[in-house]
Amino acid sequence: MSTLRIDEPAPYVRRLTLNRPERMNALDGPTLQALNDAVRDGAAMGDAIKVLVIRGSGRAFCAGNDLKWLAGGVLADRAAHMRHQDLMQDTFERLEAVPQIVIAGVNGFALAGGFELALACDLVVADEAAELGDEHIRRDLLPSGGSTQRLPRKLGLQRALYYLVTGRRMTGREAAEFGLVAQAVPGDQLEAATLQLAQEIARADARALAAMKQMARRALELPLQDGLRHERWMQHRYRTQSPSLEAGVQVFAAERGG
Numbered sequence: 001m002s003t004l005r006i007d008e009p010a011p012y013v014r015r016l017t018l019n020r021p022e023r024m025n026a027l028d029g030p031t032l033q034a035l036n037d038a039v040r041d042g043a044a045m046g047d048a049i050k051v052l053v054i055r056g057s058g059r060a061f062c063a064g065n066d067l068k069w070l071a072g073g074v075l076a077d078r079a080a081h082m083r084h085q086d087l088m089q090d091t092f093e094r095l096e097a098v099p100q101i102v103i104a105g106v107n108g109f110a111l112a113g114g115f116e117l118a119l120a121c122d123l124v125v126a127d128e129a130a131e132l133g134d135e136h137i138r139r140d141l142l143p144s145g146g147s148t149q150r151l152p153r154k155l156g157l158q159r160a161l162y163y164l165v166t167g168r169r170m171t172g173r174e175a176a177e178f179g180l181v182a183q184a185v186p187g188d189q190l191e192a193a194t195l196q197l198a199q200e201i202a203r204a205d206a207r208a209l210a211a212m213k214q215m216a217r218r219a220l221e222l223p224l225q226d227g228l229r230h231e232r233w234m235q236h237r238y239r240t241q242s243p244s245l246e247a248g249v250q251v252f253a254a255e256r257g258g
Helices: 029-044 067-074 078-097 113-120 147-155 157-166 172-178 187-202 206-218 224-241 245-255
Strands: 004-010 013-018 051-056 101-106 109-111 123-127 131-133 183-185
Touching (some): 004 187, 067 078, 101 113, 101 187, 113 131, 113 147, 123 187, 147 157, 172 183, 183 187
Parallel strands (some): 013 051, 101 123
16 A cells, blocks of 8 residues: 555645555655655656645544654664655655745654654644644754754744644634634534535636745745845846736726726
8 A cells, every 4th residue: 555645636636645644644755755756756847737625534634753763673773764854854745845835734743753744844734633843852852854943933932942842732712812723623524625625726827826935935045135136037047938927907997997
């Protein structure tokens, strides 16, 4: 049985389902590599795929690294352990870098490395009763998937450090209130809500989506004036490359009665 299922539930939407329900979709080496490869392959499809959805099968999104697999020999081999950590960072950075909009559909639990996986996605839709958190500190471990860097950028230092040093969990509803989750819905509506959002996004021009993602992410890195100059440069670049721009402006004007 494949540990990662791939399907296309709607036009321009590719869905990646972690498929280790008996392990709460914990990430062992083969599963993490399969996810990395699938994200890379989706990015290579260009305009044919505009949205990537990542979700988990069974009762969890992802419980983090598979500790049983790690204890089976990986932790004892320092080089092997470092390769796994590098692969995790590479996979999560790839999610941020791909031109597609990446949506995490979080059910059940998103803990430790699973929490870091959700943080690396562009948007998160969560079951309002889901439990999310970085629990590395509870095992006297340090994160290797970026939570110490991404969480402060999303929550601010005080609240991020609170969750990092206590290992406490937050619900999907709380995460939405904090702005960490874009949308929190009842569990029985999660799949439909995630797909609906993906389809709504997929109606936009692929180049516009890629540019919007890049500009918004650069806003976290650049001073305001540099960011504004980057936005203007991206807008000019898109203007020269997009054959649909004029039609889009006409539709927008018509909608506003102009």
